[in-house]
Amino acid sequence: MQEGNHRPEEFGTAVNGVGSSTDERMADGEGPKTLTTRQGHPVTDNQNVRTVGSRGPMTLENYHFLEKITHFDRERIPERVVHARGAGAHGYFEAYGKVGEEAIATVTRAKLFQQKGKRTPVFVRFSSVIHGAHSPETLRDPRGFAVKFYTEDGNWDLVGNNLKIFFIRDPLKFPDLIHAFKPDPVTNCQDSERIFDFISNTPEAIHMITFLFSPWGIPANYRQMQGSGVNTYKWVNAAGEAVLVKYHWEPKQGIKNLTQAEAEAIQGKNFNHGTQDLYEAIERGDFPEWELCVQIMSDGDHPELDFDPLDPTKLWPTDKFPFLPVGRMVLDRNPLNYFAEVEQAAFGTGVLVDGLDFSDDKLLQGRTFSYSDTQRYRVGTNYLQLPINAPKKHVATNQQGGQMMVRVDLAPGQDPHVNYEPSSLDGLKEAPERGKEHTPYAGGNLVRATIARTNDFKQAGERYRSYSVWEREDLIRNLVNALSTCRKPIQDRMVEHFTKCDSDYGQRVMSGLKAHPNGKRVKEGLHGPIGNTGSQEAVQEAERKGHPAKPY
Numbered sequence: 001m002q003e004g005n006h007r008p009e010e011f012g013t014a015v016n017g018v019g020s021s022t023d024e025r026m027a028d029g030e031g032p033k034t035l036t037t038r039q040g041h042p043v044t045d046n047q048n049v050r051t052v053g054s055r056g057p058m059t060l061e062n063y064h065f066l067e068k069i070t071h072f073d074r075e076r077i078p079e080r081v082v083h084a085r086g087a088g089a090h091g092y093f094e095a096y097g098k099v100g101e102e103a104i105a106t107v108t109r110a111k112l113f114q115q116k117g118k119r120t121p122v123f124v125r126f127s128s129v130i131h132g133a134h135s136p137e138t139l140r141d142p143r144g145f146a147v148k149f150y151t152e153d154g155n156w157d158l159v160g161n162n163l164k165i166f167f168i169r170d171p172l173k174f175p176d177l178i179h180a181f182k183p184d185p186v187t188n189c190q191d192s193e194r195i196f197d198f199i200s201n202t203p204e205a206i207h208m209i210t211f212l213f214s215p216w217g218i219p220a221n222y223r224q225m226q227g228s229g230v231n232t233y234k235w236v237n238a239a240g241e242a243v244l245v246k247y248h249w250e251p252k253q254g255i256k257n258l259t260q261a262e263a264e265a266i267q268g269k270n271f272n273h274g275t276q277d278l279y280e281a282i283e284r285g286d287f288p289e290w291e292l293c294v295q296i297m298s299d300g301d302h303p304e305l306d307f308d309p310l311d312p313t314k315l316w317p318t319d320k321f322p323f324l325p326v327g328r329m330v331l332d333r334n335p336l337n338y339f340a341e342v343e344q345a346a347f348g349t350g351v352l353v354d355g356l357d358f359s360d361d362k363l364l365q366g367r368t369f370s371y372s373d374t375q376r377y378r379v380g381t382n383y384l385q386l387p388i389n390a391p392k393k394h395v396a397t398n399q400q401g402g403q404m405m406v407r408v409d410l411a412p413g414q415d416p417h418v419n420y421e422p423s424s425l426d427g428l429k430e431a432p433e434r435g436k437e438h439t440p441y442a443g444g445n446l447v448r449a450t451i452a453r454t455n456d457f458k459q460a461g462e463r464y465r466s467y468s469v470w471e472r473e474d475l476i477r478n479l480v481n482a483l484s485t486c487r488k489p490i491q492d493r494m495v496e497h498f499t500k501c502d503s504d505y506g507q508r509v510m511s512g513l514k515a516h517p518n519g520k521r522v523k524e525g526l527h528g529p530i531g532n533t534g535s536q537e538a539v540q541e542a543e544r545k546g547h548p549a550k551p552y
């Protein structure tokens, strides 16, 4: 008997010859492209349900209809709680075998970096953060830049954003940050006042806000933007010694950002332009490429710096900590199916390989719990058995059961009764040590406390001064538009923060608010997505310009 294209040993079950669309076993009259149900029944009528007479009623035993419609009813899984809108592509990472000009083995023993020219397959998902799965790709929002490296040692996920810093440094604040930016729970519309109410009470966010409301808050597309790991990680060498490391992806296509007005015009024509741009570039062979650079600092708290190296609201100055290239990434293959490969993809900051490690960055540790937790809910307990998430190497675990288990991770020769460890029978065994373990010392009182060197405004002021004239104008215009919808105490607190960054920054926002055509505060009615201009006019315009039609 022909076994179909799945062999029982691949699944670790006694189920023989599981069928699939490439199976050559056919019913009478069936060909390779004949439509079947998931039960393998050839479908002879896909146009008409079974009814009593041609006008109905319909009968309940319509198995084909029930299978088709109930599957359809369940086509969606919960969308990501953040980063719901995204696009993905496959490709490879190619190592330089060096970090800058040095041999990379001195700082990390991670295998994927060691040998010049070594290629590791990758899957990348780009995203926006706040709005739902089909929201416009022109919105003012950070962009996600998540990379899954399928290394020979198992998966490594580098889950980053386009901007190199973040709004907050304590993970306890993340749900509040996201609630403030997400649509209002009553009106379901994004509202600047809620955002700035939160931000004005969160001074560590001003550096990020200074990026987000400038043209850097709307990247032109996914190909022409940077990526960054944002959090500080560690690299560990064969001797178990660690350094602190930050990751940066630099696009070979160059960097391009949009002003608010340009983004609004593009949105009027196409709200999927980022996804379309990525897909079409890869289809025409114009493969996007990024160089991976790292910044390295010796392990420790570095009291000589005016910021904490683990603070994700800060940049590491490049004159002291230069970008050192370690490899390049090319995206050269589109997904065959969006849902299977992009929607079900699951990235997490806890997914590291030997030679990479976590720092004590609290935000990173909070994230590391959150990702796999949400994925067990969003995708399911066995999300790591899905092809897009499974490592491209040997997997043998004692994990059992759970919804949608498609295989038993049984090793060849493993006694199937022994799904526990340790065992003196033929069970799975621990792997040998890979190198000396990195064993950082941690000790101190348990406290709830902010870090010492908060320094919330200095780098934001530097960023403001570094902008060219048009960037600064766009920043002020966007902030004034968004803040004009806020109550006076919120406006005043924001002006105070901007003034602490740079007196000109504060002054310009303040005079912008005073001169705003809508007066000091225009809270009557709702406001559109942050930074959007004329959202109220749009509502009125729709009523005024709409063409009357007669009922029929």
Ligand code: HEM
Pocket: 079, 080, 081, 082, 083, 086, 125, 126, 127, 143, 144, 145, 146, 159, 160, 161, 166, 170, 171, 172, 174, 228, 229, 230, 231, 312, 345, 346, 347, 363, 366, 367, 370, 371, 374, 375, 378
């Ligand atoms: C405490 C802080 C944070 C928490 C708790 C958090 C939590 C989450 C959660 C729950 C998801 C949805 C994951 C899924 O459903 O698969 C997500 C997605 C994501 N987060 Fe975070 N996040 C945090 C901060 C950050 C930061 C700082 C960055 C950037 C470095 C970031 C980048 C991303 C990206 C790129 C995705 C989308 C991944 C994908 O494409 O599937 N997040 N985050």
